[in-house]
Amino acid sequence: MSDPWSRPDPLIVDRATELRDSADLDAATAIVVTEGRLLASAGRLVELPPAEHPEARLRVYLGRENGRDLIAIVPADPSFADGYDGIGGERLVGLRDLLQPFAAHGAEGLRDRELGSTAVALEAWHASHGHCARCGAATEPVKAGWVRRCPADGREHYPRVDPAVIVAIVDEADRLLLAHAAHWSPKRFSILAGYVEPGETFEQAVHREVWEESGIELTHVAYAGSQPWPFPASVMVGFTARTDATEASVDGEEITEARFVSREEIIALVADGEVVLAPHGSIARRLIESWFGGPITDPAPDERIDV
Incomplete structure (x- = not known):
């Protein structure tokens, strides 16, 4: 897909x-x-x-x-x-x-x-980024908006992009791990994600973020695709992975709930309004529906619980 x-x-x-x-x-x-x-x-x-x-x-x-x-x-x-x-x-x-x-x-x-x-x-x-990170002077846009130049020292500053990883994790029963982040609305569930830290590869970031947020160890981490996500400056790098674990132990701070679901369960949860998935067009939705094997139909707007 x-x-x-x-x-x-x-x-x-x-x-x-x-x-x-x-x-x-x-x-x-x-x-x-x-x-x-x-x-x-x-x-x-x-x-x-x-x-x-x-x-x-x-x-x-x-x-x-x-x-x-x-x-x-x-x-x-x-x-x-x-x-x-x-x-x-x-x-x-x-x-x-x-x-x-x-x-x-x-x-x-x-x-x-x-x-x-x-x-x-x-x-x-x-x-x-209106000021120079070195000297604090106000910078000016040049090169048709793709660079900001410091008039004090001539230094050029370029648009930043913050890499983040996102991963669809399945267990030995081929169930998908769905998680709820603390800052999301109550019914929102998606897959685990986090920012890449200095000195680590994308794959290492996947292992670290998943362990920190869910206590789960991973195997078979594989690249799945990427997506610009300018909110405000990310690029999401998507992966799939497997685990021998059967349940998660969430950190209670970033992630407040996580559970493995079967395909039958995710259809029922979405239809009942108990779970609202990541939006269409996002790489999170793409990874979820790739595991599912096709599109997942959301309830009509007038049938959904307000989230």
Whole structure:
């Protein structure tokens, strides 16, 4: 089973890195991102021609497609969102809200997701890295938004990406380990994940995180795919693993509950609203459904328990 963000293919839109110093951003087609939300309509990104660009606080070059340049604009006016309340179908939505609509649009949806995730990640990076980590001087965006330069010492700062691992663990009975994190809403369950620490490989991070959170030792750890997750700056690296354990001993701090479930049990738990799985479009959902052997149907919105 493939996931739209876990694909071995090249980028859909050519980032054209060689043009970051020379592209005419005033003549580019723009998508809009503000405070992690994107201007969209009917599940697709809204693309603005040059004449409709809002005044920009930040512009980031996204690449070149079919002979035209694409950029992301962060509006200068903080009240920009007030003009988009859904009238005419255009509204500002979070990237998570676009996961399922994007998936429904096939190749065009994948292309939009690629552009949207890049825009959200870079907006967040610029917002949180406005000063030089060495001297504290205010930095300025250069190279069409892909670098921040310190005017005091000339040092260049690049967007950060925080690697994290996520793993689908099955026991000898082929049951999947589902866990509930302390900061999640009560019914939310997913698979174990955590950040990679300095000095360890992805696989070592998998073993460490799982042991720390569940007291489980793993065997047969194998890479399964990856996914950009710009909330605010992660890339999720997915794995599968097996264990001889039959139950978990949670840490009670990060993870408050964990249990192995069979395929029959997970269907019943989801249908009854006792378990709400990771959202469609996430690598967590992809790993869960890969173990299950196909899509898992969520209850209709009016049938679900509020989470």
